[in-house]
Amino acid sequence: MDLLVQQLINGLTVGSIYALVAIGYTMVYGIIKLINFAHGEIMMFGAYFAFIFAFMFPFDLPFVLIIIISMVLSGLMGILIERIAYKKLRKAPRISALITAIGMSIFLQNLALLIFGATPKVMQPLITGDPLILFGYNISRLTLTTIGLSIFFMIALTLFVRKTKPGKAMRAVSQDQEAAQLMGININKIISLTFAIGSALGALGGIFYAMTYSQIAPTMGVMPGLKAFIAAVFGGIGNITGAMIGGYIIGFIETFTKGYISSKWVDAIVFGLLILILLVKPSGLLGKNTKEKV
Amino acid sequence: MAILEVKNLGINFGGLRAVDNFEISIKEDELVGLIGPNGAGKTTIFNLLTGVYFPTDGTIELSNTDIRGRKPHQIVHLGSSRTFQNIRLFKNMTVMENIKVAYHNRMSYGIFGSVFKTKRYRAEESVANEVAISLMDVFELTSFKDEQAKNLPYGKQRKLEIARALATDPKILLLDEPAAGMNPQETEELMNTIKLLRQRFGISILLIEHDMKLVMGICERIVVLDYGRIIATGTPAEIRSNPEVIKAYLGE
Amino acid sequence: MTAFNQTLIKLLTNKKVVHYTFITLIFIVLFTMIKSGTIDRYISNLLIMVLIMIIMSTSLNIATGFMGQLVLGHAGFMAIGAYTAALIAILLQPYIESTLLLFIVSALAAMIMAGFAGVLVGAPALRLRGDYLGIMTLGFGEIIRVVITNLSDITNGAQGLYGVPRIMTFPIAFWTTVIVVALIFLFMNSRHGRAILSIRDDEIASESVGINITKYKMIGFIVASMFAGIGGAMFAFKEGFLAPSSFGFMKSVEIFVIVVLGGMGSLSGSIIAAIVLVFLPEVLRSVNDYRYLIYSSLLVIIMLYRPQGLMGTKELDLTQTKSKAIQFWKNLKLLPGKIKLLPSKIKALFLKWVASIRKLLKLNQKGSDC
Numbered sequence: 001m002d003l004l005v006q007q008l009i010n011g012l013t014v015g016s017i018y019a020l021v022a023i024g025y026t027m028v029y030g031i032i033k034l035i036n037f038a039h040g041e042i043m044m045f046g047a048y049f050a051f052i053f054a055f056m057f058p059f060d061l062p063f064v065l066i067i068i069i070s071m072v073l074s075g076l077m078g079i080l081i082e083r084i085a086y087k088k089l090r091k092a093p094r095i096s097a098l099i100t101a102i103g104m105s106i107f108l109q110n111l112a113l114l115i116f117g118a119t120p121k122v123m124q125p126l127i128t129g130d131p132l133i134l135f136g137y138n139i140s141r142l143t144l145t146t147i148g149l150s151i152f153f154m155i156a157l158t159l160f161v162r163k164t165k166p167g168k169a170m171r172a173v174s175q176d177q178e179a180a181q182l183m184g185i186n187i188n189k190i191i192s193l194t195f196a197i198g199s200a201l202g203a204l205g206g207i208f209y210a211m212t213y214s215q216i217a218p219t220m221g222v223m224p225g226l227k228a229f230i231a232a233v234f235g236g237i238g239n240i241t242g243a244m245i246g247g248y249i250i251g252f253i254e255t256f257t258k259g260y261i262s263s264k265w266v267d268a269i270v271f272g273l274l275i276l277i278l279l280v281k282p283s284g285l286l287g288k289n290t291k292e293k294v
Numbered sequence: 295m296a297i298l299e300v301k302n303l304g305i306n307f308g309g310l311r312a313v314d315n316f317e318i319s320i321k322e323d324e325l326v327g328l329i330g331p332n333g334a335g336k337t338t339i340f341n342l343l344t345g346v347y348f349p350t351d352g353t354i355e356l357s358n359t360d361i362r363g364r365k366p367h368q369i370v371h372l373g374s375s376r377t378f379q380n381i382r383l384f385k386n387m388t389v390m391e392n393i394k395v396a397y398h399n400r401m402s403y404g405i406f407g408s409v410f411k412t413k414r415y416r417a418e419e420s421v422a423n424e425v426a427i428s429l430m431d432v433f434e435l436t437s438f439k440d441e442q443a444k445n446l447p448y449g450k451q452r453k454l455e456i457a458r459a460l461a462t463d464p465k466i467l468l469l470d471e472p473a474a475g476m477n478p479q480e481t482e483e484l485m486n487t488i489k490l491l492r493q494r495f496g497i498s499i500l501l502i503e504h505d506m507k508l509v510m511g512i513c514e515r516i517v518v519l520d521y522g523r524i525i526a527t528g529t530p531a532e533i534r535s536n537p538e539v540i541k542a543y544l545g546e
Numbered sequence: 547m548t549a550f551n552q553t554l555i556k557l558l559t560n561k562k563v564v565h566y567t568f569i570t571l572i573f574i575v576l577f578t579m580i581k582s583g584t585i586d587r588y589i590s591n592l593l594i595m596v597l598i599m600i601i602m603s604t605s606l607n608i609a610t611g612f613m614g615q616l617v618l619g620h621a622g623f624m625a626i627g628a629y630t631a632a633l634i635a636i637l638l639q640p641y642i643e644s645t646l647l648l649f650i651v652s653a654l655a656a657m658i659m660a661g662f663a664g665v666l667v668g669a670p671a672l673r674l675r676g677d678y679l680g681i682m683t684l685g686f687g688e689i690i691r692v693v694i695t696n697l698s699d700i701t702n703g704a705q706g707l708y709g710v711p712r713i714m715t716f717p718i719a720f721w722t723t724v725i726v727v728a729l730i731f732l733f734m735n736s737r738h739g740r741a742i743l744s745i746r747d748d749e750i751a752s753e754s755v756g757i758n759i760t761k762y763k764m765i766g767f768i769v770a771s772m773f774a775g776i777g778g779a780m781f782a783f784k785e786g787f788l789a790p791s792s793f794g795f796m797k798s799v800e801i802f803v804i805v806v807l808g809g810m811g812s813l814s815g816s817i818i819a820a821i822v823l824v825f826l827p828e829v830l831r832s833v834n835d836y837r838y839l840i841y842s843s844l845l846v847i848i849m850l851y852r853p854q855g856l857m858g859t860k861e862l863d864l865t866q867t868k869s870k871a872i873q874f875w876k877n878l879k880l881l882p883g884k885i886k887l888l889p890s891k892i893k894a895l896f897l898k899w900v901a902s903i904r905k906l907l908k909l910n911q912k913g914s915d916c
Contacts, residue, residue, distance in 0.1 A: 100846050114836070
């Protein structure tokens with residue numbers, strides 16, 4: 001197969017995963033102005049949930065059910081984290097909330113370390129079967145599912161946020177919490193909902209990530225988490241469409257760097273890119289610029 | 295000689311002309327009031343004069359130096375100092391420290407001076423302490439010397455902000471609604487302090503204020519602003535009877 | 547009162563005298579204990595680690611505590627200092643006999659290199675604030691690590707750099723730390739320090755009183771990174787071996803936790819917290835697996851219940867300790883009474899909880915009846 005086509009497909013796969021995870025960052029930031037550092041760990045726990053239900057469960061469960069269970073569990077976890085660690089700090093300086101988020105992230109990582117051990121586990125792809133042939137190229141079913149399901153969920157989310165009542169409430173809260181409250185919106189519920197959706201999508205990203213690299217480990221969420229965050233910043237943090245676009249761009253940049261420049265310098269290049277974006281256009285591709293009023 | 299000479303000043307925010315053709319000339323020792331309805335552009339003018347915003351057109355001269363494009367701290371160096379509408383103190387620093395920060399540019403010892411506690415360090419620090427103490431004395435803050443600024447009562451916070459602005463040794467002081475949120479008694483007290491401060495420090499003052507009693511009571515000259523334009527200038531008596539002003543404040 | 551008593555009281559209330567005496571006493575006690583073998587090599591190594599972490603946390607305190615700029619990549623500067631010092635010491639070892647001189651030369655080089663990195667980070671950092679700045683510094687820390695890993699010709703890459711002279715003795719470490727902390731303290735108590743403090747509280751107000759905030763932010767970042775370079779140099783000479791993995795994000799977090807726990811803006815807080823957090827996991831050996839679990843829970847709990855940390859922005863003042871100690875003792879005496887009340891309080895809470903659950907159940911039953 002052409003190297004270029006292969007790279008494009010890889011980019012699309014990795015990009016889908018980053019986009020899914022980036023959505024969680026961007027939604028939470030949009031609503032409570034917090035970089036939820038623990039999001040990468042939710043992604044990791046999502047993968048572990050899937051691993052448990054796929055390989056340690058007495059019955060064979062269908063793939064879709066495994067995914068749904070893991071997403072629901074991770075969603076609940078997201079809600080729980082917000083209630084325990086962030087709720088009390090909504091009015092506190094943002095730096096305190098950020099420090100708490102970092103604390104939560106390390107806590108969850110080490111919790112996973114205690115429960116599952118430090119040695120990485122092999123995650124067999126849950127989707128097997130002969131590769132499909134598309135336009136004359138062999139593409140594995142896993143890749144197709146990853147890209148297909150990610151796009152499906154992204155469209156569903158976009159419709160949810162634009163068309164439904166809770167989705168509109170979510171947008172209202174992200175623009176002005178107090179005004180939204182005065183309009184009769186239950187802020188706590190909306191924040192919980194945001195965390196639930198973000199975490200569920202993050203978990204999905206985690207499952208695909210684990211299957212793509214066929215490995216799970218307690219620290220697996222750190223790097224993709226950071227890169228997904230970079231994607232969210234790239235797209236304009238707080239903007240869901242931006243996060244999706246950013247995810248794909250970072251995915252492509254990463255795979256093309258690996259393929260054509262050097263795999264050793266990938267992380268440095270991606271982080272360098274982050275710094276560059278922050279300097280040139282901190283509001284990202286689709287974000288709005290805000291300045292402190294004197 | 296004019297301390298502050300502003301000509302044809304204007305700024306656009308996107309398509310909005312926030313300030314248009316603003317002119318003012320403030321002489322030494324003069325107290326000028328700047329009034330106008332909410333959103334007339336008063337604070338924007340302060341932000342232009344202090345270098346927070348860059349004007350779209352016009353000139354600003356402070357003691358005959360053009361200050362357009364200079365950074366706020368450079369403008370302070372040239373002798374202009376301000377307070378803010380929503381008090382901006384260094385909340386976690388003590389009253390004494392708040393004033394001493396503003397004395398920064400009048401000291402010259404370097405980083406090595408501070409580390410080795412040189413003679414110059416000790417001399418300058420002791421002068422700074424004296425200045426701070428005398429300013430606290432003027433503004434009746436002495437008993438709060440080691441109190442963190444955030445713990446001061448509201449009226450004292452306003453006073454501290456003025457004291458801090460004075461510590462930079464300005465030729466002109468820009469006060470942005472110093473009486474906002476004060477009760478009549480505190481306003482009265484503030485009026486006396488402003489009068490006292492002119493006698494003692496002999497500086498020019500440009501004052502934004504909503505409290506008409508205060509403005510009419512102490513200003514020699516008043517400039518009225520509406521929709522970013524000057525609609526009247528004159529003595530308090532002239533302003534009081536100006537039909538344009540009445541219209542701007544009371545509507546048609 | 548005799549003249550002798552009067553001088554004694556004067557001396558005991560003089561901050562400088564009391565604190566310098568205190569420091570010297572600590573040194574004499576620890577040094578004789580090490581020399582006589584009362585403290586074994588293991589513990590004395592730990593002591594040096596404490597001193598390194600004191601330098602790292604007090605230096606980070608300049609940028610994060612005093613200046614209010616979130617820096618999440620402090621270990622990156624430490625890495626630069628460590629590698630610079632190690633490489634220079636390996637190079638110069640044959641020519642310089644005195645370990646002290648070797649340390650001074652390489653630590654100075656480490657300081658300069660780390661300070662240079664501070665310029666690189668500081669310049670872009672001027673445009674950012676808050677969480678964005680934190681993310682950027684995190685990115686820089688990671689880039690530094692990747693660069694060190696990939697420059698394997700010089701640094702021996704991921705395998706690590708062997709053969710660094712282990713010249714870190716307790717006296718050198720101790721007095722280096724004392725000097726660094728004293729320098730930071732003096733710096734913070736000058737017009738420059740006040741300018742940096744004012745940036746933390748309100749940048750706009752700071753500019754409006756004539757502070758060049760660009761310049762002072764830069765100074766803050768550079769000073770912080772320079773001292774971190776010294777900490778790195780001490781680390782290199784203590785370990786004798788360097789690997790890029792020692793300077794990852796977790797190291798930065800470790801330093802950060804010390805600053806937060808001690809109180810952002812308190813040097814003595816950082817010192818106390820560094821002592822506690824280095825010794826705590828060693829004392830509780832059995833819980834070593836839970837080390838980071840404890841660190842992270844601490845971080846969350848502090849932020850939720852005591853965001854100002856142990857000391858807030860205050861400094862420990864030994865001339866005031868007697869009255870503080872009495873106060874503490876009085877509070878301690880009240881503690882048993884409070885503990886006696888605890889069971890009844892818990893009981894009350896539990897009953898309340900049970901009652902609310904009952905209520906819920908009843909409501910549900912009623913709901914099903916309809």
